[in-house]
Amino acid sequence: MSQGNRSWVVAVVLALATNVAAAAALNDGDKAPAALSAATLAKFYPTPLASSPVGVIEDQAVWQAKVQGLITASPQWLQQNVLASQTRSEFMANLGLLEQMQKGSMDHGAVALKSLAKDGKVGTKALDANSPLGSGNGDLVYTALPPCRIMDSRTGGGGLSNPLVGNHLYSIPGFTSTNWGLYGGNSGSNCGLTSSVGSNIWAVALVITILNPNFDAYLGVSDSSTLATVLSTVALNYTHGQGLSTVYIVPQISGNTIFFAMPSALTANIIFDVIGYFAVSEATPLDCISTAEVDSTVANGANWSFNATACPSGYTRVEIGCRADFFNSSVFASNGFTPGANADCQATNTFGGSQTMHASSRCCRVPGR
Numbered sequence: 001m002s003q004g005n006r007s008w009v010v011a012v013v014l015a016l017a018t019n020v021a022a023a024a025a026l027n028d029g030d031k032a033p034a035a036l037s038a039a040t041l042a043k044f045y046p047t048p049l050a051s052s053p054v055g056v057i058e059d060q061a062v063w064q065a066k067v068q069g070l071i072t073a074s075p076q077w078l079q080q081n082v083l084a085s086q087t088r089s090e091f092m093a094n095l096g097l098l099e100q101m102q103k104g105s106m107d108h109g110a111v112a113l114k115s116l117a118k119d120g121k122v123g124t125k126a127l128d129a130n131s132p133l134g135s136g137n138g139d140l141v142y143t144a145l146p147p148c149r150i151m152d153s154r155t156g157g158g159g160l161s162n163p164l165v166g167n168h169l170y171s172i173p174g175f176t177s178t179n180w181g182l183y184g185g186n187s188g189s190n191c192g193l194t195s196s197v198g199s200n201i202w203a204v205a206l207v208i209t210i211l212n213p214n215f216d217a218y219l220g221v222s223d224s225s226t227l228a229t230v231l232s233t234v235a236l237n238y239t240h241g242q243g244l245s246t247v248y249i250v251p252q253i254s255g256n257t258i259f260f261a262m263p264s265a266l267t268a269n270i271i272f273d274v275i276g277y278f279a280v281s282e283a284t285p286l287d288c289i290s291t292a293e294v295d296s297t298v299a300n301g302a303n304w305s306f307n308a309t310a311c312p313s314g315y316t317r318v319e320i321g322c323r324a325d326f327f328n329s330s331v332f333a334s335n336g337f338t339p340g341a342n343a344d345c346q347a348t349n350t351f352g353g354s355q356t357m358h359a360s361s362r363c364c365r366v367p368g369r
Contacts, residue, residue, distance in 0.1 A: 037068070037242070038064055038067045038068040038071055038083075039064065040083060041064070041067055041082070041083065041085070041091065042060065042064060044085070044088055044091045045060050045063055045064070046058065046060070046063060047088065047091060047092060047095065049063065049066050049067070049095070049099075050099045050103075050147070051066055051099075051147050051207040051245070051247075051273060051275065052066075052147055052273075053146075053147050053148050053149045053186070053273060054146045054147065054148065056149070061211055061212075061243055062209055062211070062243070062271060064243055065209045065210065065211060065242075065243025065244055065245050066207070066209060066245040067095070068242065068243060068244050068245065069209070069244050069245030069246050070082075070095070070098035070099065070101075070102060070245075071083070071098065072244065073098075073101070073102065073105070073246070074097075074098050074101060078094070078097060078098065078101075081094050082094040082095070082098065102247055105247065106205060106247050106249070106275075140202055140278045140279065140280060140281070141278070141279060141280075141281040141282075142205075142276055142277070142278050143192070143276055143277055143278075143279065144275065144276040145191065145192040145193075145274055145275055145276050145277070146192075147207065147273045147274070147275050148180075148185075148186055148189060148191035148192065148273060148274050149180065149184075149185040149186050149191075149271065149272070149273050150172065150180040150183065150185040150186070150191055150193065150206075150272050150273070150274050151172050151180065151183040151184055151185050151270070151271065151272040152183070152184035152185060152269075152271045152272075153184060153269045153270050153271070154184060154211075154269045154271075155184035156182065156183040156184025156185070157182055157183070157184075158172065158182040158183045159171070160183060160184065162269065163212065163267040163268055163269050164262065164267065164268060164269060164270055165262075165266065165267055166217075166261075166262040166263045166264045166265050166266030166267070167227070167261070167262075167263065167264035167265075167266075168227075168261060168262075169225070169227045169230060169259060169260075169261050170259070170260050170261060171225075171257050171258060171259045171260070172257070172258050172272070173256065173257055173258075174193065174201055174204055174223075174252045174255075174256035174257055174258055175190070175193040175194060175195055175197060175198055175201060175256055176190050176193060176194075176195065177190065177194070177195035178190065185272070191274050192274070192277075193274060193277060197277070197279050198256065199256055200279045200280045201252050201256060201277050201278070201279045202251065202252055202253060202278045202279060202280070203249050203250060203251045203252055203253075203277065203278040204249070204250045204252060204258065204274060204276075204277045204278075205247065205248070205249050205250075205274070205275050205276040205277065205278075206221075206247070206248050206249075206250060206258075206272050206273065206274055206275065207245060207246070207247055207248075207272075207273040207275055208221065208235055208236055208245065208246055208247075208248050208270065208271070208272060209243065209244070209245040209270070209271040209273070210236060210238050210243065210244055210245070210268050210269070210270050210271075211243045211268060211269040211270075211271070212241065212243070212267075212268055212269060213238050213239075213240060213241065213242070213262075213266060213267070213268040214240065214241075214265075214266060214267045214268065215240045215265075215266070216237075216238070216239050216240050217237075217238065217262060217263050217266050218234045218235075218236065218237045218238070218262070218263070219234070219235050219236045219238070219260060219261075219262055219268075219270065220232065220233045220234055220235060220260060220261050220262070221233060221235040221236075221248060221250055221258065221259070221260045222250070222251075222259050222260075223250065223251050223252050223253055223254045223255060223256075223257060223258065223259065224254060224259060225254070225255075225257070225259060227261055230259050230260060230261045231261050231262075231263065235248045235250075235260075236248070238268075247275070249278075258272070284366065284367055285367075286364040286365065286366065286367075287364065287365050287366070287367045288318070288362060288363065288364040288365075289312070289315065289362075289363050289364075290321075290360055290361070290362050290363070291308070291309035291310075291311065291312075291360050291361045291362075291363060292309060292360065293309070293321075293358040293359065293360040294306060294308065294309050294358070294359045294360070295356050295357070295358050296356065296357050296358075296359075297354055297355070297356050297357075298347075298349045298354060298355060298356070298357050299349065299354045300349055300350075300351060300352055300353050300354055301348070301349060301350070302348070302349055303346070303347070303348050303349075304330075304345070304346065304347045304348070304349065304357045305344060305345070305346045306344070306345050306357065306359050307343055307344055307345075307359070308320040308321070308322070308343045308344075308345060308359040308360055308361040309359065309360055309361050310361070311361055311363035312363065314365055315363035315364060315365045316363065316364060316365065317343055317361045317362070317363055318362055318363065318364045319361070319362035320343045320345065320359065320360065320361050320362070321358075321359065321360045321361075321362065322345035322347065322357070322358070322359050323357070323358050324347065324349070324351070324355055324356075324357055324358075325351075325355045325356050325357075325358075326351055326355060329349070329350060329351035329355060330347045330348065330349055330350060330351065330355075330357070331347060331348045331350055332345070332346065332347040343361060345357070345359040
């Protein structure tokens with residue numbers, strides 16, 4: 001019953017460009033994978049995986065499914081290298097290559113998603129593609145998160161079952177203000193999918209793991225609440241009895257809910273580990289300072305003209321300050337940026353005696369290196 005899925009790039013581009021509530025599958029193939037088995041690598045368990053939740057030792061079934069997913073998505077020559085590993089250090093070196101390939105696939109999917117968002121082709125959340133920096137869909141930012149479990153159907157409630165069954169639409173929220181314990185996930189953390197980001201999230205990056213499917217089939221994952229649409233949005237093809245894993249970008253355009261389903265008569269368990277999200281960039285306050293004042297004593301009736309202090313390297317002058325010692329004691333001809341005068345303070349001392357005039361600059365920069 002496997003259903004063909006496009007390569008991950010095409011899946012991202014076509015699905016999102018046509019406003020279908022679809023995600024970016026990062027594993028290639030147009031049929032259930034018949035990859036070499038990772039069972040022989042069990043001797044290297046529990047070598048840490050980049051996709052494992054922080055501080056968690058995966059149980060062997062999940063660990064092996066994740067390794068199988070890495071192998072399945074790799075070229076045949078690399079599959080052979082991994083399976084031929086004789087020592088833990090050799091296995092870890094090969095595993096590192098697989099994980100870098102997976103990260104590269106995620107990065108390409110991210111570029112496709114950002115491009116489509118900027119072009120305004122991603123549905124009802126679309127904002128002005130020409131919006132100012134930091135305020136629109138043209139500025140989607142990917143925030144990487146430490147791997148964190150948000151769902152495990154083997155222990156979850158919230159409408160989940162153990163095992164999950166086919167032809168049934170399941171869902172979990174796209175973010176939470178508390179934790180993921182209700183869904184079998186982390187019971188002490190929101191995993192970085194916070195309500196403070198909330199509806200600004202446009203997509204969630206997941207590591208999806210399936211365990212013990214009872215026949216060859218596929219898993220659909222989407223932000224659509226329609227079963228048929230979810231089943232047509234293939235995230236992962238798998239083989240009977242074999243655990244498997246993949247990285248998947250799930251759009252959150254129709255709403256902030258992750259829907260998933262399997263075909264009729266299927267039973268399996270599913271695990272979601274979040275590794276990041278895409279959201280509209282947050283406005284960043286400017287880093288601003290004021291320079292020390294430059295002082296000058298001006299005689300009664302005399303004119304005063306002075307440039308405000310220059311800004312330190314890396315800062316830009318956005319304002320100047322010109323003042324006299326006494327209120328209503330001067331007539332200012334220039335107090336700010338003036339064509340031809342730049343950051344000049346110009347005044348006539350009408351105090352009736354000498355007084356001190358002062359000039360300073362307000363300097364700002366965008367935070368960062």
